[in-house]
Amino acid sequence: MTQQAQTPLRVLFVGVKWPLESFLARLVRGLADRGLRITLAAPQQPGSDWRSTANVDFLYTPGWTGSRAERLARTGYRLGAAALRSPADTGRVYREATQIDTGLSSAEQMYRWLPFAGWRWDVVYFPWNATAITYKPLMDRAPAIISCRGTQINVAPHNPQRAALREGLPETFAKAAAVHCVSEAICREATLYGLDREKSVIIRPAVDPDVFTPSTHKAVSEGVFRLVTTGSVIWRKGFEYALMAMDLLRRRGVPAHLEIIGTGDEDQRLLYTINDLGLQDCVDWLGLLPPAEVVGRLQQADAFLLPSLSEGISNAVLEAMACGLPVVVSDIDGMDEAVNDGVEGLLVPSRDAESMADALAYLWNHADERERMGAAARARILRDFRLDDQVTAFEQLFKSVV
């Protein structure tokens, strides 16, 4: 056995937040289980459930917040601690902070970069493009991998207020040893911002099919078409179109009942629309639910609805498919890489409540098709979107750049 094989690969995850997004948590646990040494750099302290996880370390990197005096004091503390760990690295951070422009002030850059001085990793992994830009100098210390997931490629570059992101993409793509894209569609989009296709590696999202399983005893629906959708309540998720479709279904006499799981910046908008359309009897907004309860809700549903306007590949859809649900999904971005129209579910044009209602009505009227698509959805997950396979792919990716 070589020396490299004996030493665990040390991977730094930069810019994560607690609680970790489910997909990231599953990936970290999967990699740690396989012996990789993961360091999670986050601006909050980890939750108690993570503290004793084998092969996972934490680097506390609180943000640039508080009064000027507080920030000055914290910067001084960081400077001292970093100098004790490694005077050379500290000097380097100081030079980089004064010379490199990431759109932040030099003081803030130094504050953000100092916690990394004096430590060494084999791979630096940026789960989001924006963190790669903010922590650009880390890309010079070890081979770096960036993930292109969705919004930061599909949406943010079009926002004039995110000019720093748009302008930072080409440089970080150039510096990265490899770039992970969650879908072929995202990869194509990223090439518009300078991504070299040869550097890109497509690893699609994945779910654990042993956690998301079809129900063995689904309750009888008693003449109600039970729909469910999950996601943050933000504009990108397009919940308003789902509600418009529900309004149409009600007018057509389809006894649909929709459960919305999630919360976000647009809770009031969601509530207002439910009330304004008079959908209180056929739409339940459940807010955030624990993961186990989400699985339970999926298992009791007849179909899953994704009315999104922009996605990489939606994890929510994969989870529903793993539970054996037929899905009605906006035909956007990489969603057609997970759902074949008429096979695992139905693809509908985005922002089209009428088509969404048509697709749902079709599923309501064709129970056999629901059954068939649900089984096909589960089979597709087992074939192409298994968590184990995704973890293996990331493990290989990390090893390939060392």
Next chain:
Amino acid sequence: MVVPRFPQLPETFIVNKFVGLVDAGWDVHIVCKHEMEKNWQIFQPLKDRPELRRRVHEQWPHTSILIVMLLWLPAFLTTFFKAPRTTWQYWREGWRQFGLKTIKQFYLDAAIIAQAPDILHFEFGTLAVGRTYLKKLLGCCLSVSFRGYDLSYAGLEDPTYYQELWDQVDALHLLGNDLWCRAQTRGCLPDKMHALIPPAIDVNYFTSEQPEREPVEITSERPRLSVWAV
């Protein structure tokens, strides 16, 4: 009149209402969390009449517990000096209702108590939620303006959000019939005293006469139409 901030650019209607009522002979006072001093010069009706500032009262600051502890006694003495009977009534009724909590509540309400109002009017429905007890503690009438968001979506997650308000309020002002229907949908009884007073503007200020404008010259096949929304 209770408002969050005064005067505010997006709330010209409150400035107009305040000045109009004062001109009509009403003894109107405004209580707000923050007086926006720099905005005073922006509104012509306020700029021309600095004496109106005496009618605007900021809440006592409560940004930190230390400040509250330092200012509690001055707040009490000032309020008692300005409105002894109302202060006494507040404490008598408040102690029965809230007990020790009255000490904290008094500080938060001191700016309103000091005005000893006959009518306490909240300029938005949400401002009145949780404060209807003032009606009894001050021995005054309670009225509320509903302007849109407060009935359309505020508090929809709680079916009893306005219940206490419907029970206590003496009269409602709503901008139109749709809001009155929404109020009833959210639990207000149809026989509650209410007035539908739509928004209004100064037609001498907003006028279509713009003699200085030059004729539009169409320079391409697709002339640009600018639409402004405020």
